[in-house]
Amino acid sequence: MIEQLRAAAEALGRGDPEPFVALIADDNEWRGISRGSLWWKQRPSCHGPAEAREVLQFQLTKGRGFEIRPEFTQIGDRIIGSTRWVDQDGRTGERFQVLTIRGGKIVDMQGCASRREAERFARKGSG
Numbered sequence: 001m002i003e004q005l006r007a008a009a010e011a012l013g014r015g016d017p018e019p020f021v022a023l024i025a026d027d028n029e030w031r032g033i034s035r036g037s038l039w040w041k042q043r044p045s046c047h048g049p050a051e052a053r054e055v056l057q058f059q060l061t062k063g064r065g066f067e068i069r070p071e072f073t074q075i076g077d078r079i080i081g082s083t084r085w086v087d088q089d090g091r092t093g094e095r096f097q098v099l100t101i102r103g104g105k106i107v108d109m110q111g112c113a114s115r116r117e118a119e120r121f122a123r124k125g126s127g
Contacts, residue, residue: 005081017056030051059085
C-alpha cells in the first residue's frame, strides 16, 4: 500500500489528484485540523472520493504548490504521511495525515498539525 501511496503522492505533486482519489473508499471520512477555540472550534471534513477530489483540486488551483514527501510510517493499520506546501507569498506549511487502510482503500484520514500529534492519533486504537 505504501508504494501505491508514493505513486499517488507523486501524481498529486504534478497536479493530478486522480491516483490518490482512486485509493479513497466510498465511505471515507477526511477530517482536517480543528480551528478556533472553545465552543467555536470547527473541524473541516469531507466524505468519499468525490468530495476529496473537490478539496484536492481546490488546493491545487488555489496557487499552493504541493511537495508530497514520500515519507510514510506504518503503525498497525494506519499510515502517517506528510504534505508540505508553499503559498503564493512564499510561506511554507506542513501537515501530517493519518490514513487508516482496509481492503486496499483509505477508509479514514485525519489531519494533524505535527508529527507528534499524528503518531499519538495513529497509536490510539490502532490494531
